[in-house]
Amino acid sequence: MIRIIIAASAVSAIGGTLALLLELAGKYFGEYGEVTLDINDGTKRTDVTGGSSLLGTLRDTGIFVPSACGGRGSCGACKVRVLEGGGPVLPTEAPFLNREERKNLVRLSCQLKVRNDISISIPEEIFNIKAWRARLAGKKLLAPDQMGLRWELLGNEPIHFRAGQYIQLLAPKYGKVKESVFRAYSIASCPTDSSAVDLIIQRVPGGIVSTWVHDYLEIGDETEISGPYGDFYVRDTDREIIMIAAGSGIAPIISMLYAMVNRQCNRKAMFFFSARTREELFHLDLMKEFEKKLPNFTFVPTLTRVSSEDSEAWKGKTGRVTALLPEMVGERMKDAEAYLCGGSGLVEAAADALISMGMPAERIHYDKFE
Protein backbone atom coordinates (compact mmCIF):
# COMPACT_ATOMS: atom_id res chain seq x y z
CA MET A 1 0.00 0.00 0.00
CA ILE A 2 2.77 2.37 0.95
CA ARG A 3 4.53 1.59 -2.34
CA ILE A 4 1.37 2.55 -4.23
CA ILE A 5 1.17 5.85 -2.39
CA ILE A 6 4.84 6.59 -3.01
CA ALA A 7 4.50 5.70 -6.71
CA ALA A 8 1.40 7.89 -7.12
CA SER A 9 3.11 10.78 -5.38
CA ALA A 10 6.18 10.41 -7.60
CA VAL A 11 4.09 10.45 -10.76
CA SER A 12 2.23 13.54 -9.55
CA ALA A 13 5.47 15.31 -8.71
CA ILE A 14 6.99 14.51 -12.10
CA GLY A 15 3.84 15.66 -13.86
CA GLY A 16 3.74 18.90 -11.91
CA THR A 17 7.39 19.59 -12.59
CA LEU A 18 6.94 19.00 -16.30
CA ALA A 19 3.92 21.31 -16.37
CA LEU A 20 5.93 24.02 -14.62
CA LEU A 21 8.80 23.58 -17.06
CA LEU A 22 6.41 23.86 -20.01
CA GLU A 23 4.95 27.05 -18.55
CA LEU A 24 8.38 28.58 -18.08
CA ALA A 25 9.48 27.46 -21.55
CA GLY A 26 6.39 29.03 -23.06
CA LYS A 27 7.07 32.30 -21.31
CA TYR A 28 10.73 32.25 -22.32
CA PHE A 29 10.52 31.05 -25.92
CA GLY A 30 7.21 32.80 -26.63
CA GLU A 31 8.64 36.16 -25.67
CA TYR A 32 10.12 37.83 -28.70
CA GLY A 33 10.80 41.13 -27.01
CA GLU A 34 10.62 44.44 -28.80
CA VAL A 35 10.75 44.37 -32.58
CA THR A 36 10.47 47.14 -35.15
CA LEU A 37 7.43 47.37 -37.40
CA ASP A 38 8.01 49.42 -40.55
CA ILE A 39 4.99 50.35 -42.64
CA ASN A 40 5.24 51.71 -46.17
CA ASP A 41 8.97 52.25 -46.15
CA GLY A 42 9.18 54.43 -43.08
CA THR A 43 5.79 56.19 -43.31
CA LYS A 44 5.08 54.69 -39.94
CA ARG A 45 7.75 53.02 -37.91
CA THR A 46 7.15 51.80 -34.41
CA ASP A 47 8.49 49.37 -31.84
CA VAL A 48 6.04 46.65 -30.88
CA THR A 49 6.10 43.61 -28.65
CA GLY A 50 6.58 40.49 -30.71
CA GLY A 51 4.59 37.28 -30.40
CA SER A 52 1.17 38.33 -31.63
CA SER A 53 -0.31 38.05 -35.10
CA LEU A 54 0.52 40.81 -37.54
CA LEU A 55 -3.20 41.64 -37.74
CA GLY A 56 -3.43 42.03 -33.96
CA THR A 57 -0.16 43.93 -33.77
CA LEU A 58 -1.30 46.40 -36.41
CA ARG A 59 -4.59 46.81 -34.60
CA ASP A 60 -2.75 47.62 -31.40
CA THR A 61 -0.91 50.41 -33.24
CA GLY A 62 -4.22 51.83 -34.51
CA ILE A 63 -4.11 50.31 -37.99
CA PHE A 64 -7.17 48.27 -38.90
CA VAL A 65 -6.65 45.82 -41.74
CA PRO A 66 -9.99 44.46 -42.99
CA SER A 67 -10.96 41.13 -41.51
CA ALA A 68 -14.41 39.59 -41.78
CA CYS A 69 -13.63 36.71 -39.43
CA GLY A 70 -11.84 38.60 -36.66
CA GLY A 71 -8.49 36.98 -37.32
CA ARG A 72 -9.55 33.33 -37.32
CA GLY A 73 -8.10 32.57 -40.73
CA SER A 74 -11.39 31.87 -42.44
CA CYS A 75 -12.11 34.91 -44.63
CA GLY A 76 -8.85 35.74 -46.42
CA ALA A 77 -9.56 39.47 -46.24
CA CYS A 78 -6.59 40.53 -44.14
CA LYS A 79 -3.89 40.35 -46.80
CA VAL A 80 -0.87 42.62 -46.61
CA ARG A 81 2.46 42.64 -48.41
CA VAL A 82 5.26 41.60 -46.10
CA LEU A 83 8.49 42.84 -47.62
CA GLU A 84 10.86 41.53 -44.93
CA GLY A 85 10.71 39.50 -41.76
CA GLY A 86 7.65 37.39 -42.50
CA GLY A 87 9.20 33.95 -42.67
CA PRO A 88 7.80 31.18 -44.89
CA VAL A 89 4.15 31.00 -45.96
CA LEU A 90 2.23 28.92 -43.44
CA PRO A 91 -0.08 26.01 -44.33
CA THR A 92 -2.98 28.00 -42.88
CA GLU A 93 -2.28 30.85 -45.32
CA ALA A 94 -1.76 28.71 -48.41
CA PRO A 95 -5.43 28.20 -49.41
CA PHE A 96 -5.92 31.96 -49.58
CA LEU A 97 -2.88 32.95 -51.66
CA ASN A 98 -2.59 32.48 -55.39
CA ARG A 99 0.68 32.29 -57.28
CA GLU A 100 0.67 35.99 -58.18
CA GLU A 101 0.08 37.00 -54.59
CA ARG A 102 2.90 34.81 -53.31
CA LYS A 103 5.19 36.33 -55.90
CA ASN A 104 4.18 39.77 -54.60
CA LEU A 105 4.94 38.77 -51.01
CA VAL A 106 1.30 38.92 -49.99
CA ARG A 107 0.56 37.26 -46.65
CA LEU A 108 -2.45 36.63 -44.44
CA SER A 109 -1.80 38.98 -41.56
CA CYS A 110 -3.96 37.06 -39.07
CA GLN A 111 -1.82 33.95 -39.44
CA LEU A 112 1.64 35.47 -39.54
CA LYS A 113 3.22 35.96 -36.10
CA VAL A 114 5.49 38.96 -35.54
CA ARG A 115 8.71 37.39 -34.26
CA ASN A 116 11.37 39.82 -35.49
CA ASP A 117 11.74 43.16 -37.22
CA ILE A 118 9.20 43.29 -39.98
CA SER A 119 8.59 45.55 -42.96
CA ILE A 120 5.16 45.68 -44.64
CA SER A 121 3.31 47.57 -47.35
CA ILE A 122 -0.37 48.44 -47.07
CA PRO A 123 -2.70 50.59 -49.22
CA GLU A 124 -2.78 54.22 -48.08
CA GLU A 125 -6.54 54.15 -47.45
CA ILE A 126 -6.03 51.73 -44.57
CA PHE A 127 -4.51 54.57 -42.56
CA ASN A 128 -7.96 56.18 -42.64
CA ILE A 129 -9.65 53.24 -41.01
CA LYS A 130 -10.56 53.72 -37.37
CA ALA A 131 -12.43 51.86 -34.65
CA TRP A 132 -15.19 53.05 -32.35
CA ARG A 133 -17.23 51.78 -29.47
CA ALA A 134 -20.83 52.14 -30.60
CA ARG A 135 -24.18 51.99 -28.80
CA LEU A 136 -27.36 50.71 -30.41
CA ALA A 137 -29.79 53.63 -30.66
CA GLY A 138 -32.35 52.12 -33.02
CA LYS A 139 -33.56 48.68 -34.14
CA LYS A 140 -36.42 48.15 -36.62
CA LEU A 141 -37.60 45.16 -38.63
CA LEU A 142 -37.86 46.51 -42.17
CA ALA A 143 -38.99 43.29 -43.87
CA PRO A 144 -39.30 39.67 -42.61
CA ASP A 145 -35.54 39.01 -42.79
CA GLN A 146 -34.16 42.55 -42.87
CA MET A 147 -33.24 44.43 -39.69
CA GLY A 148 -32.39 48.13 -39.70
CA LEU A 149 -29.95 49.25 -37.00
CA ARG A 150 -28.69 52.66 -35.94
CA TRP A 151 -25.39 52.70 -34.07
CA GLU A 152 -24.30 55.88 -32.28
CA LEU A 153 -20.54 56.21 -32.22
CA LEU A 154 -19.16 56.85 -28.75
CA GLY A 155 -16.33 59.33 -28.19
CA ASN A 156 -15.66 62.45 -30.19
CA GLU A 157 -14.06 60.97 -33.27
CA PRO A 158 -16.38 61.36 -36.28
CA ILE A 159 -16.59 58.78 -39.04
CA HIS A 160 -15.67 59.96 -42.53
CA PHE A 161 -16.80 57.66 -45.30
CA ARG A 162 -17.81 57.63 -48.94
CA ALA A 163 -21.36 56.58 -49.71
CA GLY A 164 -21.12 52.93 -50.70
CA GLN A 165 -18.44 51.87 -48.23
CA TYR A 166 -18.86 49.35 -45.44
CA ILE A 167 -17.89 48.82 -41.81
CA GLN A 168 -17.00 45.78 -39.74
CA LEU A 169 -19.35 45.04 -36.85
CA LEU A 170 -18.24 42.98 -33.87
CA ALA A 171 -20.73 40.48 -32.44
CA PRO A 172 -19.78 39.44 -28.89
CA LYS A 173 -20.01 35.97 -27.36
CA TYR A 174 -23.61 35.00 -26.72
CA GLY A 175 -25.56 31.81 -26.12
CA LYS A 176 -23.50 28.89 -27.42
CA VAL A 177 -21.22 31.22 -29.42
CA LYS A 178 -17.94 31.22 -27.53
CA GLU A 179 -15.97 33.80 -29.48
CA SER A 180 -16.66 37.25 -30.81
CA VAL A 181 -16.72 37.59 -34.60
CA PHE A 182 -16.60 40.42 -37.11
CA ARG A 183 -18.81 40.77 -40.18
CA ALA A 184 -18.88 43.40 -42.91
CA TYR A 185 -22.02 45.48 -43.56
CA SER A 186 -22.59 48.37 -45.94
CA ILE A 187 -23.35 51.75 -44.42
CA ALA A 188 -26.89 52.92 -45.18
CA SER A 189 -26.66 56.39 -43.62
CA CYS A 190 -25.83 59.80 -45.04
CA PRO A 191 -22.08 60.52 -45.24
CA THR A 192 -22.59 63.86 -43.47
CA ASP A 193 -24.04 62.02 -40.48
CA SER A 194 -20.64 61.46 -38.93
CA SER A 195 -21.69 60.50 -35.41
CA ALA A 196 -23.68 57.35 -36.24
CA VAL A 197 -24.00 54.58 -38.82
CA ASP A 198 -27.15 52.92 -40.12
CA LEU A 199 -26.95 49.31 -41.20
CA ILE A 200 -29.37 46.83 -42.80
CA ILE A 201 -28.72 43.24 -41.75
CA GLN A 202 -30.30 40.24 -43.43
CA ARG A 203 -30.97 37.16 -41.35
CA VAL A 204 -28.78 34.27 -42.52
CA PRO A 205 -30.10 30.84 -41.37
CA GLY A 206 -27.76 29.75 -38.57
CA GLY A 207 -25.61 32.83 -39.04
CA ILE A 208 -23.64 33.89 -35.97
CA VAL A 209 -23.89 37.67 -36.33
CA SER A 210 -27.26 37.99 -38.04
CA THR A 211 -28.87 35.78 -35.36
CA TRP A 212 -27.32 37.99 -32.67
CA VAL A 213 -28.66 41.08 -34.42
CA HIS A 214 -32.17 39.77 -35.00
CA ASP A 215 -32.71 37.80 -31.80
CA TYR A 216 -30.40 39.06 -29.05
CA LEU A 217 -29.35 42.65 -29.65
CA GLU A 218 -31.17 45.31 -27.60
CA ILE A 219 -31.27 49.09 -27.59
CA GLY A 220 -28.42 50.37 -25.45
CA ASP A 221 -26.11 47.41 -26.15
CA GLU A 222 -22.59 48.38 -27.11
CA THR A 223 -20.05 46.86 -29.44
CA GLU A 224 -17.15 47.77 -31.70
CA ILE A 225 -17.29 49.10 -35.25
CA SER A 226 -14.32 49.71 -37.53
CA GLY A 227 -14.09 51.30 -40.94
CA PRO A 228 -14.70 52.57 -43.46
CA TYR A 229 -13.70 49.95 -46.01
CA GLY A 230 -14.25 49.32 -49.69
CA ASP A 231 -14.10 51.04 -53.05
CA PHE A 232 -17.76 50.89 -54.03
CA TYR A 233 -18.77 54.55 -54.49
CA VAL A 234 -20.31 56.79 -57.14
CA ARG A 235 -17.74 58.08 -59.59
CA ASP A 236 -17.59 61.80 -60.29
CA THR A 237 -18.90 61.93 -63.87
CA ASP A 238 -21.97 63.27 -65.66
CA ARG A 239 -23.15 59.87 -66.82
CA GLU A 240 -26.60 58.52 -66.12
CA ILE A 241 -26.54 56.22 -63.08
CA ILE A 242 -28.17 52.80 -63.13
CA MET A 243 -28.46 51.24 -59.67
CA ILE A 244 -29.57 47.63 -59.13
CA ALA A 245 -29.98 45.92 -55.77
CA ALA A 246 -31.96 43.34 -53.82
CA GLY A 247 -32.51 42.81 -50.10
CA SER A 248 -29.87 44.36 -47.87
CA GLY A 249 -28.00 45.37 -51.02
CA ILE A 250 -30.13 48.51 -50.86
CA ALA A 251 -27.97 49.82 -47.99
CA PRO A 252 -25.11 51.39 -49.97
CA ILE A 253 -27.60 52.65 -52.56
CA ILE A 254 -29.45 54.58 -49.84
CA SER A 255 -26.20 56.15 -48.72
CA MET A 256 -25.39 57.10 -52.32
CA LEU A 257 -28.80 58.73 -52.75
CA TYR A 258 -28.37 60.72 -49.54
CA ALA A 259 -25.03 61.94 -50.86
CA MET A 260 -26.63 62.94 -54.16
CA VAL A 261 -29.28 64.94 -52.30
CA ASN A 262 -26.60 66.73 -50.29
CA ARG A 263 -24.70 67.66 -53.45
CA GLN A 264 -27.97 68.62 -55.20
CA CYS A 265 -26.93 66.23 -57.92
CA ASN A 266 -28.91 66.59 -61.16
CA ARG A 267 -27.61 63.45 -62.80
CA LYS A 268 -30.25 61.17 -64.25
CA ALA A 269 -30.47 58.09 -62.03
CA MET A 270 -32.62 54.98 -61.93
CA PHE A 271 -32.70 52.48 -59.07
CA PHE A 272 -34.11 49.00 -59.76
CA PHE A 273 -34.94 47.25 -56.48
CA SER A 274 -35.78 43.57 -56.91
CA ALA A 275 -37.82 41.49 -54.47
CA ARG A 276 -39.68 38.22 -54.76
CA THR A 277 -42.85 39.34 -52.98
CA ARG A 278 -44.47 42.57 -51.82
CA GLU A 279 -43.55 41.90 -48.18
CA GLU A 280 -39.86 41.79 -49.08
CA LEU A 281 -39.94 45.39 -50.32
CA PHE A 282 -39.04 48.08 -47.78
CA HIS A 283 -37.99 51.73 -47.53
CA LEU A 284 -40.58 52.60 -50.17
CA ASP A 285 -41.44 55.89 -48.42
CA LEU A 286 -37.77 56.80 -48.24
CA MET A 287 -37.47 56.23 -51.99
CA LYS A 288 -40.47 58.48 -52.58
CA GLU A 289 -38.66 61.18 -50.58
CA PHE A 290 -35.58 60.77 -52.75
CA GLU A 291 -37.76 61.08 -55.87
CA LYS A 292 -39.07 64.39 -54.54
CA LYS A 293 -35.62 65.74 -53.69
CA LEU A 294 -33.80 64.48 -56.80
CA PRO A 295 -35.71 65.65 -59.85
CA ASN A 296 -33.98 63.23 -62.22
CA PHE A 297 -34.19 60.14 -59.98
CA THR A 298 -36.62 57.30 -60.65
CA PHE A 299 -37.23 54.39 -58.27
CA VAL A 300 -38.31 51.14 -59.94
CA PRO A 301 -39.25 48.35 -57.54
CA THR A 302 -40.05 45.04 -59.21
CA LEU A 303 -41.51 41.79 -57.90
CA THR A 304 -40.39 38.50 -59.38
CA ARG A 305 -43.17 36.47 -57.74
CA VAL A 306 -46.56 38.14 -57.46
CA SER A 307 -48.86 36.18 -55.20
CA SER A 308 -52.61 36.14 -55.67
CA GLU A 309 -52.87 38.40 -52.61
CA ASP A 310 -50.48 40.92 -54.15
CA SER A 311 -51.76 40.79 -57.72
CA GLU A 312 -54.65 43.20 -57.20
CA ALA A 313 -52.83 45.62 -54.92
CA TRP A 314 -49.47 45.66 -56.73
CA LYS A 315 -49.43 48.16 -59.58
CA GLY A 316 -45.67 48.24 -60.07
CA LYS A 317 -43.34 46.31 -62.32
CA THR A 318 -43.05 42.55 -62.27
CA GLY A 319 -40.35 40.21 -63.51
CA ARG A 320 -36.60 40.23 -63.44
CA VAL A 321 -34.66 43.48 -63.42
CA THR A 322 -32.70 42.33 -66.46
CA ALA A 323 -35.95 42.07 -68.44
CA LEU A 324 -36.90 45.66 -67.56
CA LEU A 325 -33.64 47.27 -68.63
CA PRO A 326 -34.20 47.29 -72.42
CA GLU A 327 -37.64 48.86 -71.96
CA MET A 328 -36.67 51.40 -69.34
CA VAL A 329 -33.10 52.31 -70.30
CA GLY A 330 -32.55 50.99 -73.81
CA GLU A 331 -29.98 52.81 -75.94
CA ARG A 332 -29.01 55.14 -73.09
CA MET A 333 -27.19 52.18 -71.50
CA LYS A 334 -24.16 52.68 -73.76
CA ASP A 335 -23.38 56.02 -72.12
CA ALA A 336 -24.44 55.23 -68.55
CA GLU A 337 -22.60 53.72 -65.57
CA ALA A 338 -23.91 51.17 -63.10
CA TYR A 339 -23.77 50.39 -59.38
CA LEU A 340 -24.89 46.90 -58.39
CA CYS A 341 -25.22 45.43 -54.90
CA GLY A 342 -26.63 42.13 -53.73
CA GLY A 343 -26.21 38.39 -54.09
CA SER A 344 -23.60 37.34 -56.60
CA GLY A 345 -26.22 35.67 -58.82
CA LEU A 346 -28.15 38.92 -59.25
CA VAL A 347 -25.03 41.03 -59.68
CA GLU A 348 -23.52 38.73 -62.28
CA ALA A 349 -26.79 38.43 -64.22
CA ALA A 350 -27.24 42.21 -64.14
CA ALA A 351 -23.65 42.87 -65.23
CA ASP A 352 -24.04 40.45 -68.16
CA ALA A 353 -27.24 42.21 -69.21
CA LEU A 354 -25.64 45.65 -68.98
CA ILE A 355 -22.67 44.56 -71.06
CA SER A 356 -24.94 42.97 -73.66
CA MET A 357 -26.71 46.34 -73.94
CA GLY A 358 -23.45 48.12 -74.66
CA MET A 359 -22.18 49.32 -71.26
CA PRO A 360 -18.40 48.86 -71.02
CA ALA A 361 -17.40 46.54 -68.18
CA GLU A 362 -15.18 49.17 -66.57
CA ARG A 363 -18.27 51.34 -65.95
CA ILE A 364 -19.97 48.62 -63.95
CA HIS A 365 -19.19 48.92 -60.24
CA TYR A 366 -20.41 46.35 -57.81
CA ASP A 367 -20.38 45.12 -54.27
CA LYS A 368 -21.42 41.53 -54.53
CA PHE A 369 -22.02 39.37 -51.53
CA GLU A 370 -19.31 36.75 -51.80
Place this chain on the structure above:
Amino acid sequence: MDPGEWTKNGFLGDDPLGIDRIDSDRALLSQFDISAEELGSKLEELWNRARKSAGEDYKPVPDVSVKIDEARGRMPCPFGHPGLYRKGSMTISTPDVRLTITPLSIHMIKAHEFFGGRGSPFRLEPNQVVRLVRPLPETLP
Protein backbone atom coordinates in the same frame (compact mmCIF):
# COMPACT_ATOMS: atom_id res chain seq x y z
CA MET B 1 -17.94 21.86 -35.87
CA ASP B 2 -19.04 23.04 -32.45
CA PRO B 3 -21.56 25.85 -31.97
CA GLY B 4 -20.18 29.31 -32.48
CA GLU B 5 -17.18 28.23 -34.53
CA TRP B 6 -18.66 28.23 -38.04
CA THR B 7 -22.33 28.80 -37.34
CA LYS B 8 -24.46 29.60 -34.33
CA ASN B 9 -25.56 26.03 -33.64
CA GLY B 10 -22.72 24.00 -35.13
CA PHE B 11 -22.80 21.03 -37.48
CA LEU B 12 -22.67 18.12 -35.04
CA GLY B 13 -25.79 18.91 -33.00
CA ASP B 14 -26.23 16.63 -30.02
CA ASP B 15 -25.66 13.51 -32.04
CA PRO B 16 -24.36 10.73 -29.79
CA LEU B 17 -22.57 9.30 -32.81
CA GLY B 18 -20.75 12.55 -33.51
CA ILE B 19 -18.62 12.34 -36.60
CA ASP B 20 -19.35 8.61 -36.78
CA ARG B 21 -22.71 9.63 -38.19
CA ILE B 22 -20.88 9.53 -41.54
CA ASP B 23 -20.64 5.73 -41.40
CA SER B 24 -24.26 5.44 -40.41
CA ASP B 25 -25.40 7.69 -43.26
CA ARG B 26 -23.20 5.88 -45.76
CA ALA B 27 -24.93 2.63 -44.84
CA LEU B 28 -28.32 4.31 -45.28
CA LEU B 29 -27.41 5.68 -48.69
CA SER B 30 -26.25 2.29 -49.93
CA GLN B 31 -29.89 1.22 -49.88
CA PHE B 32 -30.67 3.83 -52.55
CA ASP B 33 -27.81 2.87 -54.86
CA ILE B 34 -26.46 6.41 -54.97
CA SER B 35 -23.34 7.84 -53.44
CA ALA B 36 -22.97 10.98 -51.38
CA GLU B 37 -20.67 12.32 -54.07
CA GLU B 38 -23.36 11.90 -56.73
CA LEU B 39 -25.93 13.58 -54.49
CA GLY B 40 -23.56 16.42 -53.72
CA SER B 41 -22.75 16.94 -57.40
CA LYS B 42 -26.43 17.20 -58.30
CA LEU B 43 -27.06 19.68 -55.47
CA GLU B 44 -24.09 21.69 -56.64
CA GLU B 45 -25.45 21.77 -60.17
CA LEU B 46 -28.82 22.86 -58.81
CA TRP B 47 -27.19 25.68 -56.81
CA ASN B 48 -25.21 26.92 -59.81
CA ARG B 49 -28.26 26.85 -62.05
CA ALA B 50 -30.60 28.49 -59.52
CA ARG B 51 -28.08 31.29 -58.85
CA LYS B 52 -28.48 32.39 -62.43
CA SER B 53 -32.15 33.10 -61.82
CA ALA B 54 -30.99 36.31 -60.13
CA GLY B 55 -33.40 36.25 -57.23
CA GLU B 56 -36.31 34.64 -59.01
CA ASP B 57 -37.44 31.15 -58.01
CA TYR B 58 -36.03 28.46 -60.27
CA LYS B 59 -38.20 25.53 -61.30
CA PRO B 60 -36.19 22.64 -62.78
CA VAL B 61 -39.40 20.59 -63.00
CA PRO B 62 -43.00 21.76 -62.40
CA ASP B 63 -43.32 20.54 -58.79
CA VAL B 64 -39.92 21.70 -57.56
CA SER B 65 -39.12 25.30 -56.63
CA VAL B 66 -35.62 26.48 -55.71
CA LYS B 67 -34.89 29.78 -53.97
CA ILE B 68 -31.38 31.11 -53.41
CA ASP B 69 -30.46 33.62 -50.70
CA GLU B 70 -26.91 34.88 -50.61
CA ALA B 71 -24.99 36.61 -47.85
CA ARG B 72 -21.63 38.36 -47.76
CA GLY B 73 -18.58 36.30 -46.97
CA ARG B 74 -17.23 32.80 -47.43
CA MET B 75 -16.52 30.00 -45.03
CA PRO B 76 -13.79 27.40 -44.94
CA CYS B 77 -14.48 23.68 -44.70
CA PRO B 78 -14.55 22.44 -41.08
CA PHE B 79 -12.72 19.32 -42.29
CA GLY B 80 -9.77 21.47 -43.35
CA HIS B 81 -10.39 20.98 -47.07
CA PRO B 82 -8.78 23.81 -49.03
CA GLY B 83 -11.06 26.47 -50.42
CA LEU B 84 -13.78 28.81 -49.24
CA TYR B 85 -17.49 28.23 -49.69
CA ARG B 86 -20.12 30.86 -50.29
CA LYS B 87 -22.47 31.81 -47.51
CA GLY B 88 -26.14 31.64 -48.20
CA SER B 89 -28.82 29.04 -48.58
CA MET B 90 -30.78 27.13 -51.18
CA THR B 91 -34.36 26.26 -50.22
CA ILE B 92 -35.83 23.45 -52.30
CA SER B 93 -39.58 23.04 -52.02
CA THR B 94 -41.79 20.27 -53.34
CA PRO B 95 -45.38 19.41 -52.38
CA ASP B 96 -43.98 16.90 -49.83
CA VAL B 97 -40.79 18.34 -48.46
CA ARG B 98 -38.84 21.54 -48.01
CA LEU B 99 -35.11 21.53 -47.39
CA THR B 100 -32.69 24.38 -46.83
CA ILE B 101 -29.15 23.57 -47.87
CA THR B 102 -26.04 25.73 -47.71
CA PRO B 103 -23.12 25.64 -50.15
CA LEU B 104 -20.92 24.41 -47.32
CA SER B 105 -23.37 21.59 -46.62
CA ILE B 106 -23.26 20.64 -50.31
CA HIS B 107 -19.47 20.50 -50.17
CA MET B 108 -19.49 18.41 -46.99
CA ILE B 109 -21.91 15.93 -48.57
CA LYS B 110 -19.96 15.71 -51.82
CA ALA B 111 -16.42 15.64 -50.45
CA HIS B 112 -16.84 14.23 -46.95
CA GLU B 113 -20.12 12.25 -47.03
CA PHE B 114 -21.23 14.37 -44.07
CA PHE B 115 -24.92 15.26 -43.81
CA GLY B 116 -24.63 16.92 -40.40
CA GLY B 117 -25.15 15.50 -36.94
CA ARG B 118 -28.59 14.66 -35.57
CA GLY B 119 -29.83 17.71 -33.68
CA SER B 120 -27.91 20.19 -35.79
CA PRO B 121 -30.17 22.60 -37.68
CA PHE B 122 -27.99 21.88 -40.72
CA ARG B 123 -28.68 18.14 -40.58
CA LEU B 124 -30.03 16.77 -43.87
CA GLU B 125 -31.58 13.31 -43.78
CA PRO B 126 -29.97 11.37 -46.65
CA ASN B 127 -33.24 9.70 -47.67
CA GLN B 128 -34.94 13.10 -48.01
CA VAL B 129 -32.11 14.44 -50.13
CA VAL B 130 -32.30 11.36 -52.37
CA ARG B 131 -36.08 11.81 -52.79
CA LEU B 132 -35.53 15.41 -53.79
CA VAL B 133 -32.69 14.83 -56.21
CA ARG B 134 -33.80 11.61 -57.92
CA PRO B 135 -36.72 13.14 -59.92
CA LEU B 136 -34.52 15.92 -61.33
CA PRO B 137 -33.50 15.58 -64.98
CA GLU B 138 -29.93 14.56 -65.78
CA THR B 139 -29.31 17.93 -67.37
CA LEU B 140 -31.02 20.79 -65.60
CA PRO B 141 -32.90 23.26 -67.82
